[in-house]
Amino acid sequence: MAEQTFYAQxxxxxxxxxLLALIVVALLAVLGFTIGFALTGDPVxxxxxxxxxxxxxxLVSVGSYFGGDRLVLAASxxxxxDETTAPQLINVVREMTIAANVPMPNVYLxxxxxxxxxxxxxxPEHASVAITTGLLQKLDREELQGVIGHxxxxxxxxxxxxxxxxxxxxxxxxxxxxxxxxxxxxxxGGRRSRDRDGGGGLQAVMxxxxxxxxxxxxxxxxxxxxxxxxxxxxxxxxxxxxxxRNPAGLERALAKIxxxxxVLEVANRATQHLYFTNPIKKFEERSTSMFATHPAIVxxxxxxxxxxxxxxxxxxxxxxxxxxx
Amino acid sequence: xxxxxxxxxxxxxxxxxxxxIYNGLVGRRNRVDEALAQIEVQxxxxxxxxxNLVNAVKGYMGFEQQVLTAVTEARANAVSAxxxxxxxxxxxxxxxxxxxxxxxAVVENYPELKANQNVLDLQEQLTTTENQISFSRQHYNAxxxxxxxxxxxxxxxxxxxxxxxxxxxxxxxxxxxSNVPNVDLSxx
Numbered sequence: 001m002a003e004q005t006f007y008a009q010x011x012x013x014x015x016x017x018x019l020l021a022l023i024v025v026a027l028l029a030v031l032g033f034t035i036g037f038a039l040t041g042d043p044v045x046x047x048x049x050x051x052x053x054x055x056x057x058x059l060v061s062v063g064s065y066f067g068g069d070r071l072v073l074a075a076s077x078x079x080x081x082d083e084t085t086a087p088q089l090i091n092v093v094r095e096m097t098i099a100a101n102v103p104m105p106n107v108y109l110x111x112x113x114x115x116x117x118x119x120x121x122x123x124p125e126h127a128s129v130a131i132t133t134g135l136l137q138k139l140d141r142e143e144l145q146g147v148i149g150h151x152x153x154x155x156x157x158x159x160x161x162x163x164x165x166x167x168x169x170x171x172x173x174x175x176x177x178x179x180x181x182x183x184x185x186x187x188x189g190g191r192r193s194r195d196r197d198g199g200g201g202l203q204a205v206m207x208x209x210x211x212x213x214x215x216x217x218x219x220x221x222x223x224x225x226x227x228x229x230x231x232x233x234x235x236x237x238x239x240x241x242x243x244x245r246n247p248a249g250l251e252r253a254l255a256k257i258x259x260x261x262x263v264l265e266v267a268n269r270a271t272q273h274l275y276f277t278n279p280i281k282k283f284e285e286r287s288t289s290m291f292a293t294h295p296a297i298v299x300x301x302x303x304x305x306x307x308x309x310x311x312x313x314x315x316x317x318x319x320x321x322x323x324x325x
Numbered sequence: 326x327x328x329x330x331x332x333x334x335x336x337x338x339x340x341x342x343x344x345x346i347y348n349g350l351v352g353r354r355n356r357v358d359e360a361l362a363q364i365e366v367q368x369x370x371x372x373x374x375x376x377n378l379v380n381a382v383k384g385y386m387g388f389e390q391q392v393l394t395a396v397t398e399a400r401a402n403a404v405s406a407x408x409x410x411x412x413x414x415x416x417x418x419x420x421x422x423x424x425x426x427x428x429x430a431v432v433e434n435y436p437e438l439k440a441n442q443n444v445l446d447l448q449e450q451l452t453t454t455e456n457q458i459s460f461s462r463q464h465y466n467a468x469x470x471x472x473x474x475x476x477x478x479x480x481x482x483x484x485x486x487x488x489x490x491x492x493x494x495x496x497x498x499x500x501x502x503s504n505v506p507n508v509d510l511s512x513x
Contacts, residue, residue: 087446091453098363099460141452243460 006157009235013158017165020224021061024169027221028057028176031213035180038207053176060172061165068164069120069128072271076118078108078130085109089136092144093129093152099243100152105129114262115139118274119151119160127155134262135276139253146250147276149240157239159232163274166224173221177214184211229273230295237300238307247308251301255324258297346481350490353472357493360465361411364496367461368403368418371454375400375425378447382428385438389431392424399424411494418458419497425451462496469493 032053036046064071083090090107097104105121108130115135121127129151139147154160184207241247257277267279277297298321302312313320379393386393399421406417429448432438439445473492476485 088449088453091449095453095456095460098457098464101464145456 009157028053034210038210041203064168114264117276119154142249143253149243153236153239174218180214356468360468364461395424
């Protein structure tokens, strides 16, 4: 059964990655067209901006597919480690690759005291796992196994590929919208009146439409990012336990991270959905909302407790959470 | 004339069918061999690490010399069991695992050992090898199950014996493995 869920998840991710790339292109085309029409006032100008938007979207997608992992790692300040610099981490990763039956990924450390981790790459042969020094210091071996098992499940399920493309989508749509909003704000409107009078009414309509789209598109893109990543976290937790055969380790790791007060400085809105737990803590507090990339940690712990037949924790009982650590 | 063509066609179809079964079984058997080779690499590594550990702790341990002797003997048995087939090998390795566990438990009682970097390194290496062995064993047992199912189900069972495919043994986990008391070897 487990085999089936993992194959199903893999093929769903392959399909969704292609689908998402198409949606990004379509969204960029619509945005490009309305913005182009609003700014130049004629269809030829609109066609040109559409072309540019789609071309840039295509370039960014291809670029991120092949180089997005390096970009994310560099942006997080991750440094590669090996047997001599982080022996226990490398050992634990190697153990879990045997359990998950995936090749050994590149392993990175992020110098930050907040305990967190992420995996990235386009497929298991080109995957990287990064953890913070805080995670390495605060978790014991079994807890580390649980976290690495979770990350390697993302690798095996091809969640990492989908997450890369999601990052691109959110990024490029936001970029284009920002560009338009700033452009109109800083006097792009003045040039409009010098243009030919033809299509003035239509241009005005398009202008309003572009304004509305520029505001709504990034929000819609983010909602997609959020919805798709929460479900994956539950699945990766379950897969991790299946690999380690030790729900207690992951449970303790989650409880330790939930009660930790540090905030991960290197994470930002474009990379937050990649992490083991939501790195932006303020957000986590009301994370049952639509805008959360991760389920509340207590929910994740409770799903594990249900697996082992233990009593679920009360989400408001902070002391019970602290007891687990 | 037509009858001959039909007969020929049937022979070709049957031959293709048998070739398909044969190739499928060879593929599964190779996966079993590969998985076993993976375990053996790690078992070898463990056998190589143990003398180092024994030497590192020997000087410190006064009363528990018999624990060290047990480990050394279990290791010697495990090394020689390598030639006796998977079942015997699994048994000897399980014996070695449990003697190692008791050694680690004893080490916990010696503060100066717990502070010794060399001992800690060896302990970490043995722990990871131990885990790798157990994950590889899961993988190996899964491939054996797949292969055994392959040679025992119809219609493969008709040809399996003919081509010399024989049932393989599981690399058995220790009987009590599912609820072993967890000796905390964490280095934190």
